[in-house]
Amino acid sequence: MSHIQLDRDRCEGHGLCEDAAPEIYRLDDDCELELLVDEVSPELRSKAEAGARVCPVAALRVVS
Numbered sequence: 001m002s003h004i005q006l007d008r009d010r011c012e013g014h015g016l017c018e019d020a021a022p023e024i025y026r027l028d029d030d031c032e033l034e035l036l037v038d039e040v041s042p043e044l045r046s047k048a049e050a051g052a053r054v055c056p057v058a059a060l061r062v063v064s
């Protein structure tokens with residue numbers, strides 16, 4: 001299983017990750033990013049990576 005590292009100091013709440021993979025990333029009402037999964041299954045990995053790729057401030061990493 002993989003997991004997602006979120007650098008909260010970098011995240012600016014743009015929400016592009018949520019647009020790419022709403023089943024994994026969600027912005028709450030205060031524009032704080034929530035990760036909806038603790039571990040990324042193989043089926044979700046490409047979606048998790050798609051969300052990480054579109055982040056303009058490189059706040060997300062999917063690691064094994």
Ligand code: SF4
Nearest residue numbers: 011012014015017055
């Ligand atoms: S795209 Fe990047 S900056 Fe925007 S909410 Fe997602 S992690 Fe944060």
